Amino acid sequence: MTILNESIADRIQNFGMDQDASMQSNLAPRDGKSYVQGPKYPELAYATIPQLLRDAVSRYGPRDALIFPNARLSYYDLDRAVDELASGFLALGLEKGDRLGIWSPNRMEWVLTQFATARIGVILVNINPAYRLSELEYALNKVSCKALVLARSFKSSEYLEMIRALAPELAQVERGRLHSVKLPNLRHVIVMDDNPGCSGVWTFGEVSTLGGPAQQLRLPEIDQTLQPDDAINIQFTSGTTGKPKGATLSHYNIVNNARFVTDRIKLTENDRLAVPVPLYHCFGMVMGVLGAVSKGSALIFPGEAFDAEQTLDTLASERCTALYGVPTMFVAMLQELDNKPRDLSTLRTGIMAGAPCPVDVMKQVNDQMHMNEVTICYGMTETAPVSFQSFVDDTTQQRCETVGRVHPHLEVKIVDESGQILPVGIQGELCTRGYSVMKGYWEEPARTSDSIRGGWMHSGDLAVLNTNGFCSITGRVKDMIIRGGENIYPREIEEFLFTHPDVSEVQVFGVPDTRLGEEVCAWVVPTANSNVVPKTLQEFCVGQIAHFKVPQHIRIVDKLPMTITGKPQKFVMRDQMIKELSGGSLD
Numbered sequence: 001m002t003i004l005n006e007s008i009a010d011r012i013q014n015f016g017m018d019q020d021a022s023m024q025s026n027l028a029p030r031d032g033k034s035y036v037q038g039p040k041y042p043e044l045a046y047a048t049i050p051q052l053l054r055d056a057v058s059r060y061g062p063r064d065a066l067i068f069p070n071a072r073l074s075y076y077d078l079d080r081a082v083d084e085l086a087s088g089f090l091a092l093g094l095e096k097g098d099r100l101g102i103w104s105p106n107r108m109e110w111v112l113t114q115f116a117t118a119r120i121g122v123i124l125v126n127i128n129p130a131y132r133l134s135e136l137e138y139a140l141n142k143v144s145c146k147a148l149v150l151a152r153s154f155k156s157s158e159y160l161e162m163i164r165a166l167a168p169e170l171a172q173v174e175r176g177r178l179h180s181v182k183l184p185n186l187r188h189v190i191v192m193d194d195n196p197g198c199s200g201v202w203t204f205g206e207v208s209t210l211g212g213p214a215q216q217l218r219l220p221e222i223d224q225t226l227q228p229d230d231a232i233n234i235q236f237t238s239g240t241t242g243k244p245k246g247a248t249l250s251h252y253n254i255v256n257n258a259r260f261v262t263d264r265i266k267l268t269e270n271d272r273l274a275v276p277v278p279l280y281h282c283f284g285m286v287m288g289v290l291g292a293v294s295k296g297s298a299l300i301f302p303g304e305a306f307d308a309e310q311t312l313d314t315l316a317s318e319r320c321t322a323l324y325g326v327p328t329m330f331v332a333m334l335q336e337l338d339n340k341p342r343d344l345s346t347l348r349t350g351i352m353a354g355a356p357c358p359v360d361v362m363k364q365v366n367d368q369m370h371m372n373e374v375t376i377c378y379g380m381t382e383t384a385p386v387s388f389q390s391f392v393d394d395t396t397q398q399r400c401e402t403v404g405r406v407h408p409h410l411e412v413k414i415v416d417e418s419g420q421i422l423p424v425g426i427q428g429e430l431c432t433r434g435y436s437v438m439k440g441y442w443e444e445p446a447r448t449s450d451s452i453r454g455g456w457m458h459s460g461d462l463a464v465l466n467t468n469g470f471c472s473i474t475g476r477v478k479d480m481i482i483r484g485g486e487n488i489y490p491r492e493i494e495e496f497l498f499t500h501p502d503v504s505e506v507q508v509f510g511v512p513d514t515r516l517g518e519e520v521c522a523w524v525v526p527t528a529n530s531n532v533v534p535k536t537l538q539e540f541c542v543g544q545i546a547h548f549k550v551p552q553h554i555r556i557v558d559k560l561p562m563t564i565t566g567k568p569q570k571f572v573m574r575d576q577m578i579k580e581l582s583g584g585s586l587d
Helices: 006-013 017-025 049-060 075-091 108-119 133-142 159-166 204-210 213-223 251-264 282-295 308-317 327-339 359-368 396-401 445-451 490-498 534-541 570-582
Strands: 035-037 064-068 071-074 099-103 123-126 147-150 188-191 201-203 231-236 246-250 272-274 298-300 322-325 349-352 373-379 386-389 410-415 428-434 456-465 471-476 481-483 486-488 503-513 517-526 553-556
Touching (some): 064 075, 075 204, 099 133, 108 213, 108 282, 201 204, 282 298, 359 396, 386 410, 553 570
Parallel strands (some): 064 298, 272 322, 349 373
Antiparallel strands (some): 064 071, 231 246
16 A cells, blocks of 8 residues: 555646635635635545555655654665664564654654654554653553653753662663553653663663564564554543543544645745744644655754754754744744844745734744745644644735634534534534544543544634635633623633734633622733833723623733643743732732
C-alpha cells in the first residue's frame, strides 16, 4: 500500500486556482441551516505514518528534513535514524500496542521518537513538559506506559530527578528491569543525555544502537501488520475540570489532517517551515511535523521552546518561507523586530492558531513579516486537530473575525441545547463528524460517549456560521456567564474591549456574586506605555454594550496566565480573582 499513488499526487500538485475557487464556492451552508460539508478532494489517504515518511523519503531523500540548532538531517538521514531507534525499541521488548511516553521540550530526539514508535506500532503518549510529579504519575499510569523517553532537564524542570522521585527503585535495578510501586507498568526510562545518572536508566544513544540484524528484519514484518485505523498517539486534553482525558488518535486521523492543513497554505517541497510551537501538542507534531513531511518540506526548529529573538534570527538565517505560532508569539516577534530588524523577505505563509488574532496584529504580520498568506485555524485535539481553516486569499477581516471554512471530508453543524441544527447566523454548539474524530478517550467509555454522539464530536465551543460558510468561534458553552438571569458570552465583551487603543490582550470570565449569581470580570494587558486604568475601560463600555455586560471588576495585568501552547487559562484567572475578592481586594 502506498500513501499516494502517482495519479493522486500529480492531481494534488496540479490543483490550480480555478479548482480552488470552485471548491471554496461550494462550502456554504445549504437551505439556511448551520450545516456545512467539506470538499471531497483531495482524496483521503488510507495510510500509516511510516507510509507517509517512506513516500517523502522516496521523493525527497537528499533534501533537508529536520534542522535543529545543532543538528541537520536529510530525509535519507531521518529514515536511517528512525529505523535504528525503532530497532532499539524492539530490542527493549516494546511491542505493537504498547505505550511509550515522551516528556521533553522541542528536540531532535522528540521527532525521531515520534516516527520510531509509529514504525513499530507503539502508541506515543505526549506528556506536557510543564507537568509536575502528580501529573506525570497520573499520565503514565492512566495509559500504562511501558517506557518513558525524557529530557534530563529544561529550564526549572528537572525531569530525570522527578522520575527518580516517583521511581526511586531506578537507583538499584538493572536497566529494563524496573518494577516501581508508584509506576507499576513502567519498565524502561530513556534519557536524552550521555550520562544516565543512575543504573536503571538508558541513554537515548544507547537505545539507538541496541537493535541488530534480527530487529532490522522484523521492521518490514511489523509494517505489514500496521493498519491506518490503529491507535498511534495519545494526547491529554486540558484538565480544567476533572482529570485530563487521553484523546486517542489513529494514523488515519493525523496523517490526513496534516495533509489538508498544509494543502491550505500551499506548502511544497520547496518550502522551509519554522515550528517554534511545542511538539507535544497537535500544532507541533501533526500540523508541523507530519504536515511538512506530507509535502517534503524542510522543518526548522529554532530552539527547545519559543524565544522571539531566537526565532527571528532563525527565520532570517534559514530563509524560512512559512511559520507557525499563536498570536502572542507573533506579538512578541513584532516587538522584537522593532528593536532589531531582520530580513524576513522569504516568508510568505504560515498558521496562526490557538486564540483570536486582533486585526492590527494580522496587518503587521502581513506587512512587517511578509506573511500575506498566513491562515487561521480552528480545531481541537479530539479532531486531530483542525476542522476549519482560512484560505490564503481570504481577506484580513475574514481571517481575524472568523476561523475560515470547513476542511475536506468533514461535516460540521451548529446545534442548540436539544441537538437541533440552528439557522445560519444563530449561535450554538459546534459539532464535527468525519475521518478526523478521535477513537475515544483512553479507557473512558462514559466520557467518550458523552462527547461523541452518533459520530459527532461535541466540541463544547459556541460558534456561528455565516451564509458563505465562514465560522466564528464565540465562546465556550461552559464559559457562559449567567448574571441575574442574563446569558453573557465573554467573547463578545472581549472583542469590544479589543477596540480600545490601550488594550493589547483581554480575557473575560465570570466570578461568583451573592446577589446576581455571577458578575463579569476582565483581565487586561495594556499596550506599551499605556496608563489605562479600570475606570477608563468601564466608561468606554457604558452606552456601547448592554449595562449587564460591562465588567464590574477589571484587573490590569502585565501578562495573562497561559498554557504552554499559548491558550489563556481562564480558570487560573477566575480562581485568583475569587481569592482576591473574598479577601476584600477588588480592582
